Structure formats: C-alpha cells, structure tokens
Amino acid sequence: MYLYNEFDQTLVNERVEQFRDQTKRFLNGDLTEEQFRPLRLMNGLYIQTHAPMLRVNIPYGLLSSKQMRMFAHIAHTYDKGYGHFTTRQNIQFNWPKLEQVPDILADLATVQMHAIQSSGNCIRNITCDPLAGVSADEIEDPRPYCEIIRQWSTLHPEFSYLPRKFKFAVSGSPKDRAATQVHDIGLHVKKDAEGRIGFEVLVGGGLGRTPVIGQVIAPFIAEEDILSYSEAILRTYNLFGRRDNKYKARIKILVRETGLDKFKAQVDAEWETIKNGPLKLTQKEIQRVKAQFAPFPYQTAVSTNAPNDPQNNSGAFRQWLKQNTIQHKQAGYRVVFISLKSPTQAPGDITTEQMNKVADLAEQFSFAKIRTTHDQNLALTDVLENDLFLLWQQLNDAQLATPNIGTITDMICCPGLDFCSLANASSIDIAQGITERFTDNAIDTGNISLKMSGCMNGCGHHSIGEIGILGVDKKGEQWYQLTLGGSDSHQSKLGDRLGKAIAKESVVDAIEDIIHVYKAQRTVNESFTNTLQRVGLQPFKDKVYAAH
Amino acid sequence: MPLIKNNRLVQDTWHIIYDGETLKSTNNLVDLAYWQANRTELITTHSPIGLRIDGNEDIELIATDLQYFSLIAINFPSFTDGRGYSLAHTLREQYDYSHELRAVGDILPDQALYLKRVGFDVLDLPNKESAELALQKLSEFSVFYQKPVA
Numbered sequence: 001m002y003l004y005n006e007f008d009q010t011l012v013n014e015r016v017e018q019f020r021d022q023t024k025r026f027l028n029g030d031l032t033e034e035q036f037r038p039l040r041l042m043n044g045l046y047i048q049t050h051a052p053m054l055r056v057n058i059p060y061g062l063l064s065s066k067q068m069r070m071f072a073h074i075a076h077t078y079d080k081g082y083g084h085f086t087t088r089q090n091i092q093f094n095w096p097k098l099e100q101v102p103d104i105l106a107d108l109a110t111v112q113m114h115a116i117q118s119s120g121n122c123i124r125n126i127t128c129d130p131l132a133g134v135s136a137d138e139i140e141d142p143r144p145y146c147e148i149i150r151q152w153s154t155l156h157p158e159f160s161y162l163p164r165k166f167k168f169a170v171s172g173s174p175k176d177r178a179a180t181q182v183h184d185i186g187l188h189v190k191k192d193a194e195g196r197i198g199f200e201v202l203v204g205g206g207l208g209r210t211p212v213i214g215q216v217i218a219p220f221i222a223e224e225d226i227l228s229y230s231e232a233i234l235r236t237y238n239l240f241g242r243r244d245n246k247y248k249a250r251i252k253i254l255v256r257e258t259g260l261d262k263f264k265a266q267v268d269a270e271w272e273t274i275k276n277g278p279l280k281l282t283q284k285e286i287q288r289v290k291a292q293f294a295p296f297p298y299q300t301a302v303s304t305n306a307p308n309d310p311q312n313n314s315g316a317f318r319q320w321l322k323q324n325t326i327q328h329k330q331a332g333y334r335v336v337f338i339s340l341k342s343p344t345q346a347p348g349d350i351t352t353e354q355m356n357k358v359a360d361l362a363e364q365f366s367f368a369k370i371r372t373t374h375d376q377n378l379a380l381t382d383v384l385e386n387d388l389f390l391l392w393q394q395l396n397d398a399q400l401a402t403p404n405i406g407t408i409t410d411m412i413c414c415p416g417l418d419f420c421s422l423a424n425a426s427s428i429d430i431a432q433g434i435t436e437r438f439t440d441n442a443i444d445t446g447n448i449s450l451k452m453s454g455c456m457n458g459c460g461h462h463s464i465g466e467i468g469i470l471g472v473d474k475k476g477e478q479w480y481q482l483t484l485g486g487s488d489s490h491q492s493k494l495g496d497r498l499g500k501a502i503a504k505e506s507v508v509d510a511i512e513d514i515i516h517v518y519k520a521q522r523t524v525n526e527s528f529t530n531t532l533q534r535v536g537l538q539p540f541k542d543k544v545y546a547a548h
Numbered sequence: 549m550p551l552i553k554n555n556r557l558v559q560d561t562w563h564i565i566y567d568g569e570t571l572k573s574t575n576n577l578v579d580l581a582y583w584q585a586n587r588t589e590l591i592t593t594h595s596p597i598g599l600r601i602d603g604n605e606d607i608e609l610i611a612t613d614l615q616y617f618s619l620i621a622i623n624f625p626s627f628t629d630g631r632g633y634s635l636a637h638t639l640r641e642q643y644d645y646s647h648e649l650r651a652v653g654d655i656l657p658d659q660a661l662y663l664k665r666v667g668f669d670v671l672d673l674p675n676k677e678s679a680e681l682a683l684q685k686l687s688e689f690s691v692f693y694q695k696p697v698a
Binding site for chain 2: 155
C-alpha cells in the first residue's frame with residue numbers, strides 16, 4: 001500500500017487548512033453560495049436533501065484497517081453511526097454538519113486520507129480492479145499506476161475547472177473488472193512484443209444521461225508516457241469541451257461531436273509537444289511507487305484441509321464459501337467478499353460497529369488491508385483457507401456474511417430520493433422490496449447483476465445492469481423504466497428498454513416476472529445474458545406487460 | 549482594478565481601450581477585433597501593445613502575432629470556466645510567449661495560486677479586499693505534484 005511521505009502529508013494538511021478557511025468565509029458571508037459551491041464540491045461536499053453529504057476518496061479502493069477505524073470514528077462522532085460505500089469505491093457520510101467538515105478532513109488527514117476532488121468538475125478518484133494484485137490473470141498490478149495518476153491529478157492547477165467531471169479507471173487484467181469502458185479515460189495494462197508495459201487507452205465512455213461505451217484512442221501507450229498522454233487528452237478536453245450545456249459537457253460528447261479520428265489527431269498533436277518533457281516517467285519513479293505494492297509475505301507450504309474439517313460442515317458456511325469467496329493467485333489463500341447487501345440495511349451501508357469489526361478481521365486474517373468494490377461491497381483479499389471458517393463465524397455474527405455476492409440481491413443502488421436532491425424516485429425501498437422477495441432463492445436464481453438509479457444521472461449504473469431499473473418522474477409520481485441485457489464485464493453493453501415505465505407498486509412483481517421467464521427459458525447453467533440473447537426481449541415483455 | 553505581480557500589489561500602467569475609444573499614445577490594451585482591424589497602425593505607432601482575449605479564443609488567430617504583444621490578458625467570463633488555464637499553459641509552453649500574461653475577469657482569490665502555476669504572472673482581482681486575500685492565498689500550499697509553468 002502506498003504510504004505518504006512528508007511531501008504527500010504536507011499537501012493534504014495544507015488542503016485541510018485551505019478548506020477550513022473557505023468554509024469559514026462562506027459561513028461569515030464572505031463567499032457567496034455560488035462561489036462556495038465549486039470549492040466545496042472539489043472537496044467532496046454536496047448539499048443534499050436533508051444535510052450536507054461528504055464523499056471521501058478511497059484511492060483505487062484500497063484501505064488499511066486503521067483507515068477503516070477512522071471511518072468508524074467519523075460515522076460515530078460526526079454522523080448517525082453509519083457510512084455508505086459507492087460504486088466508485090469511495091465512502092459517503094450523509095449527515096455531517098457543514099461547520100464540522102474541516103474537522104472531519106483534519107481527522108482523515110491523520111490517516112492519509114482526504115476528500116480532494118471526490119466531486120466537482122475535476123479529475124475524480126482513480127478506480128481500479130478490486131482484485132488487483134491477487135488475481136491470477138493479471139498482466140501487471142494496476143495500483144502503482146493508479147497512484148502515479150492520482151498524484152499527477154491531485155490539485156492539478158490547469159484541470160480543476162474542467163467542463164465537467166472526469167473519471168479514470170485502470171485494469172491490469174484482460175478481464176475488465178474496473179468498468180473501464182464506461183469511464184472518461186479507461187486504461188488497460190498491456191505488454192508489447194518486447195514485454196514492455198503500457199496501456200491501451202479508451203476515451204469517452206460514461207454512464208449518466210447519455211451512456212456511451214468508450215473507444216480505443218491509442219492501442220499502446222508506453223508506461224513512461226501515460227501522464228503526458230493523459231495530460232494531452234485533458235488539455236484538449238479542457239479547451240474544446242462544451243460549456244454551454246452541462247448535459248453535453250462530458251468528454252464523450254466532445255469525442256462524438258468532433259469524431260474520434262479528429263479528436264485523436266488533436267490529442268496526438270498536443271502530445272507530440274509534451275511527451276519528452278517533465279511528465280515523462282522515469283523507471284526510478286515507477287519503481288519507487290511499485291515497491292510500495294509488493295506482494296504480502298504469503299505462507300507457502302500450507303496444508304489446506306480446513307474445508308474438510310467436520311466442524312466446518314455447516315451448510316451455511318459452505319453456501320457462503322461457494323458464493324462469497326473466490327480463488328486467489330496464491331495456493332492456500334482465498335479472496336473473501338464481505339456483502340453489504342444484507343436484508344436489514346440499504347445497499348452499500350455499513351454501521352460504525354461493522355466498520356470496526358471489519359478492521360479487526362482484516363488485522364486478524366488479511367494483512368490489515370481492505371478493498372472496496374464497484375458493487376458496493378468490501379473484500380478481504382488475502383485470507384488463508386484454513387482461517388475461512390473462523391472468519392465466516394465472525395462475519396456472520398456481524399451480519400456481514402449474507403451469501404449473495406453476484407446474485408440478484410447483491411444489487412447496486414444509488415441513495416435515491418431519500419437522500420439525493422437530484423433523484424426523481426426512491427431506490428432504497430425498491431431495493432428492500434427486491435431483497436425481501438428474493439432472499440430465500442437468490443442463489444438458486446443464479447448470478448444476475450441488478451443495478452438501479454433514482455434518476456437518469458445514473459449513479460446506480462442502471463444502463464449496464466443485466467437488469468436495470470431507472471426511476472423517472474411522471475407528473476409527480478415515481479415510475480420505473482426497466483432495461484435488460486446491460487453488461488460492465490469484458491465487453492460492456494448498454495441494456496435495452498423493456499417497454500413503458502412501470503408504476504412503483506408493480507416494480508418488484510415485474511422483476512419477479514423477469515426472473516420467472518429466465519428460469520423457465522434457461523438451459524443448464526445458462527447465464528441471464530445468454531438466455532436473453534437467445535430468446536430475445538419478447539418473452540420478457542409478454543410476461544411483464546401481460547400482468548401489468 | 550488591483551493588480552498582483554511578484555507577490556505584491558502594483559499600479560496598472562495599461563489603458564483598457566473599449567469599443568470606440570481613442571487610443572492613448574502607448575500601453576493600450578485592445579481586444580482581438582480591434583487588433584485585427586487596426587493591426588498595422590498599432591504596430592507602427594503605438595507600441596508596446598497589449599491584447600485582451602477570452603479563454604476560449606482560437607490561439608491560431610494570434611499565433612503569428614505574438615511577437616507584437618507586451619501583454620496578453622486572458623479574460624475569465626466565469627470563475628468556473630477553466631479554458632484560460634489551458635490557454636495560458638499553451639502560450640507559455642508551446643509558443644514560448646515570455647511577456648506579461650495577465651488573468652482578468654471573474655477570478656476568486658482562491659484561484660490565484662493555480663493561475664500563477666499555469667503561467668500567469670499578473671492577476672487582476674475585482675477589488676482591494678479580494679486582492680489582499682489573493683496575496684495570502686498565493687502561499688497556501690508549499691508543495692505541488694505538478695511542475696510549474698516557467
């Protein structure tokens with residue numbers, strides 16, 4: 001894990017004091033709401049329906065147990081005893097007081113954390129594969145590159161007032177687990193014929209009102225050039241991106257209106273002038289950062305008889321083992337997902353006590369490190385197989401072992417109308433309804449990605465869910481538009497509209513109809529997407545709209 | 549309006565020429581349309597010349613004329629419009645423009661340091677209070693991840 005040196009720490013401390021002053025001036029009336037707005041957003045602070053919401057960065061989804069304890073402290077001291085993990089691997093606190101936010105940031109700075117650029121029209125948290133470093137199919141660990149990009153983009157003087165927000169995602173494996181195709185810039189680690197490391201660069205992907213799959217702008221940019229190439233894209237975007245309409249201001253619109261070829265020519269012309277300048281990375285700098293992501297000292301000759309131990313023959317344990325853990329590149333270890341989709345909590349929510357528990361368990365079983373995932377869950381990525389039963393017992397006691405990872409009840413969900421001032425419709429109660437309906441047969445139904453957003457801004461990534469639910473406003477009433485067949489895995493795809501929007505009280509029934517059709521139509525082990533491709537939308541339409 | 553240069557407040561020695569106004573003998577700050585219409589006259593009789601452009605101006609329109617300007621003022625129509633930062637960077641780094649580069653328009657004191665880091669050497673703040681605050685804000689950070697524009 002990257003640890004701050006004195007330089008990094010000074011910068012974050014100075015940022016806290018800067019924001020403290022800005023908050024004070026706003027509260028004194030020396031900054032208008034209009035002036036304060038972009039300044040506070042660049043520090044992750046929204047003014048929401050009930051209270052401010054503070055979004056804290058978790059760079060590329062990696063945090064230490066100490067940092068998790070700090071989240072618990074913040075939730076307990078400044079909030080209502082819980083936090084909410086987001087689809088971009090960050091955490092949000094929904095009830096802080098504006099005047100206390102500088103103190104929260106000061107507390108965060110003591111554990112090398114901050115909220116810098118977690119919102120606003122600037123470069124946001126760099127996200128990556130939650131399995132980085134532990135996955136057997138990995139070409140190269142993407143996290144050192146994420147850290148290098150994080151530093152370059154942090155408080156970047158030129159790119160702090162972009163036309164719109166800007167998101168990077170980096171994947172180190174051929175199998176894309178970072179949704180890179182729906183980011184403003186998506187980077188795929190590649191090796192060329194000589195074994196040199198570089199990146200395939202995608203540009204102009206994004207969700208929101210106009211979901212677009214990113215296009216390849218450069219098939220291979222060598223690792224030492226990744227900052228200069230990124231800067232060339234950002235400068236081109238900053239100069240030419242639309243500023244007349246915030247719904248057309250993302251880079252995806254610029255790329256579409258300019259045309260990829262012309263946009264690429266503009267970027268290349270800019271890049272040519274800077275590629276051999278100060279942004280060129282030295283091997284020394286790359287290795288300095290890489291050294292901080294060295295693999296853990298794994299035990300090698302481990303006898304893995306634990307799952308056969310008679311005491312471990314609890315059915316619930318075995319179900320959890322099968323559903324919530326996956327293979328690790330190191331024999332004798334497994335990756336454990338901690339489900340934050342229990343029937344008793346909103347998706348992604350976690351209490352103070354649970355945060356402290358996760359920190360304890362990370363220290364006990366997983367080198368004191370925790371990952372956050374795009375699906376709003378957590379992971380302990382380096383657990384000895386022999387420890388799994390012990391770990392499960394403790395997770396289970398803390399209601400953190402719902403065996404539903406990848407299933408329909410492991411849904412992605414935005415905060416919706418309950419918290420968000422943009423939302424048209426609620427998400428959390430629909431999620432609750434789906435959870436209640438499917439909890440008993442989620443595993444039997446098989447893996448299905450269900451994603452839900454309370455408005456077309458798409459924070460719940462509905463367009464790339466196998467089942468997508470979008471809240472819409474119809475004359476003051478909450479309705480829901482369903483889409484089927486979206487994907488954010490290797491080949492991203494946007495879902496197709498099922499038909500007209502569905503009234504709130506019928507949404508859960510409609511989802512059950514869809515599942516019913518899938519189960520009736522699927523062949524053995526056939527995924528939802530494959531079944532849909534084979535039989536088409538019609539049987540699903542027939543069932544859902546015949547009933548409603 | 550109050551100017552900041554070399555970390556202190558200074559007097560403005562330039563005259564902003566608005567549409568239809570007569571030129572002063574020297575140090576006229578004109579807009580792009582005026583420059584284009586009166587280019588020869590300005591060069592021959594009114595040097596040094598300053599040019600005022602918007603952050604979204606196409607740099608190609610002035611690229612071959614940069615030698616004539618002792619001052620380029622980049623206007624920020626709104627403090628949230630960041631084009632002027634990239635324009636300043638481009639003028640300094642790609643076109644090697646080395647004379648005064650001034651940020652004018654809607655600027656917050658909180659932006660002073662970023663403006664300086666991308667190549668502006670003079671900042672035109674809307675009033676004395678904000679100029680004094682901007683002076684303090686220039687030393688708000690002691691460390692940076694990015695190299696400054698020279």
